[in-house]
Amino acid sequence: MPFARRMIVERRGWLSEAEFLDVLSLSQFLPGPNVVNVSIIVGRRFQGAAGAVAACAGLLLMPLVIVLSLATLYAHVSQIEAVRGACRAVSASASGLIVATALKLARPLRTASWKLVICATAFVGIALLRIPLLWMLAGLCPVSIALGWWKRA
């Protein structure tokens, strides 16, 4: 995402900083991969449906080719102990990164106890009880949005 921002705002000047933040917040809030949503919105704004398709394809095509090539390569070398070790360590490190991102997102929730309760409920339901996401969202989102409405003052 930082690369997308640099490209859209700084290099090409397609959007201003404020416009980009707007597009980003909308993308994060709608379902789907965030950066794909950004590409759809920006592509559409400039060239309609064709722009959206072009932006999305441009965004995903090269990374897809690279990652699938890497995966194929990896399948060939995955028996080497050093490679397996490196991969185990990267998995461990990457999970730490995700927890860090989550904690940064959770930090502003401290201001309201209902937000902490919702966050904790989602964690217990999904991570510990392994409740299917669909049920969890169906149960939790209406409550959370209602609270967001009720406590908006």
Add this chain to the structure above:
Amino acid sequence: MISPLLLEIALQFFVLSLLSIGGANAVIPEIQRRVVETHHWMTDEDFAQLFALSQAAPGPNVLIVSLVGWKVAGVLGGVVAMLAMSGPSSLLTYAVAHAWERWRDAPWRIAIQRGLAPVTAGLLLSSGYILARAADHSWTAYAITGATLLLALITRLHPLWLLGVAALSGALGWV
């Protein structure tokens, strides 16, 4: 001839696409639940390794989806998974983005946004937990998870540095 396996992959990620509030990383627990626990397409360790690959490769974090598809049904599986994961949500975004911008300051939109933020944070915390559980089988692995978490919180180091140092320690046989 389209194989039933490819259709199954497409169906799984089609549904996930519309459930992925908070982006690809927020649906990691659900992907893991479906591909490891329900379908037994791979082990927990395989899943953790694919995630590691997706983080180390350049590109958006949704790439994990294509790696899962690849593991189950080869390169075609990877492409199908990616299309299925991006398609439905992109159509939705395309359809509502305009109207949504018009209602930017509407109180109900702000309520939805405020309401979804804690849900998203909880989902992302779950992702970290599920991945750590899949990846960490030794005290050194736990130490790496902990050290990365700490460094990511208190420094502004680029994540690739952290992953790189971890990879090195793993290649040397410490993990």
